[in-house]
Amino acid sequence: MAKEPLVKLVNVSKSFGRVYALEDVNLEFYPGEIVSLVGDNGAGKSTLTKIIAGTEKPDSGSEIYFGGELVKSWNAAKARDRGIETVHQNRALSEQQSIYANVFLGREITNKLGFVKRKEEIAQTETLMRKIGYTSKVWTPSSSVNKLSGGERQGVAISRAILFQSQLVMLDEPTTAMALSEAGEVMEFIRNLKREGKSVIFISHNPWDAHAVADRFVIMDRGKVVFDGPKGDMTADQFVSHLHNFAKK
């Protein structure tokens, strides 16, 4: 791909004591592509997304480039300012807060004094939830998140990820513990993101889901990238057997 990568990781490592969760990871993520990031438990997928999201600090020597520019002291605020949004595995929702407060968490619409413009936030939340197909007669944007089902909570996390003109959306196991219909909606949502020109990093334990939406596969094993290549003509079965080959090594 000749395009300039949106995000480029150079020699990114993360160790916890003497254990490496990530070791010299070099990866590039391009605009408008869906990358399925797969690997066994403990492969380092979640650590990698946390580092890109800025919620985990990489070891010194790691370099993160955004739009070709090296960004120093990468953190969550810098990542979000650059249009990197994450749907975390645990959804990262404040359950006692309203839906709209969660959607705008850390990005509140305020007046000059910092007071929240609630009507505006509620209206935008309503539009968003309708756009991605999460509507209800039971709750409104002002309802607490703890009133929602698992799928609906995921809807809130996803709404938040697409609200702010995001350029790269990372979804960490977004379909875990979801009903089939809800999981189907999430897959369709990922395809929509691509249609809108956004980049997606999709983490899943389910190789068929990972294959269905991907343009490129990145396979990780014990903190290292062991495969990085385009989907091309690879069928789902070929992809699964490819994964099994890595698992056996």
Add this chain to the structure above:
Amino acid sequence: MTQKVKSKFQLPENLRPVIGASIFFVVMLVSFIASSPVVFLDVGIYTAIFLSLPLFTIVGLGLVFITVSGEIDLSFPSIIALSGLSFALTLEHTHLNFALAVLAALATGAACGALNGWLVSKLGLSSLITTLGMNFALIGLTNILNKGEVRTFTEMDGTLYRRLIVGAWGPIPAQMFWSLGIAVIMGLIFHRHKFGIHIHVAGDNPEAGRAMGINIERTKTLAFIIVGLCSATTAIIAIFLNSTYFATMGEGYLLPTLAAVFVGGTAVTGGRGTIGGLVIGAATVVFIQTGVVAAGLDGYWTSLGFGLVIVLSLLGHRRFSGRLTK
């Protein structure tokens, strides 16, 4: 997604603790009136309550912020004593320069809060134990600096500042208006400002806040500083009220103020609370303190009253607000 529609009317969630605490307060008030109508239908008892209610309300406001942020501050009685000493010493050394004395007291309160915040947020110490320790340390420092003196400011009587801050505005002491004004401003910040939202998130799910780029440590430190500022404000009003400073002035605030916070529906686990609830909670607590004695009962009944009120109000909140206090 098809869902059943619940037709039953439901109160907005943040109003439930306020309404719960209000019902409790009204029941208590009616009981007092029924037991001693002569005392409790007279304006005098309410003027007496309005004298001390603002002191508990203001310091309680700070405690709501820190409790909802998921921490606790038990050092506020000593912050009251130390910032009160700052106020008194500055008054003495500047021949009653009130503005400078107020600034000195607020700076002392803020510094104590910042120290608590640093110990808890940056060093990761338990707020319960840290502030318990700080409560001892700060009262020790206060006593060392004060050397056991009682500092009187009779020359303060009749000054414009005193009339403005604790003078009588009709049957209502001025500090009632000040405390309500502070409560309104802090209520707006707590419920409508983005900082207030971050306080709630810090107590409910700090990891979610961090993932969204919120500086949770700074938010909690600011909440500790707010406790310090509120404690200093209480100290200033108390000294204006009595025209006297004594190092034990913070004693007697700890348990009643905490009671006011929890009677007002603030969740001990953090993440949820209301400023309106705190105001009602403080009124309930001060009413018991004053009302028990006014009703002709022995002062020892106050403790029994507190205990019953706290336990009954928690039960009430549990029933009224579902999982509020779990």
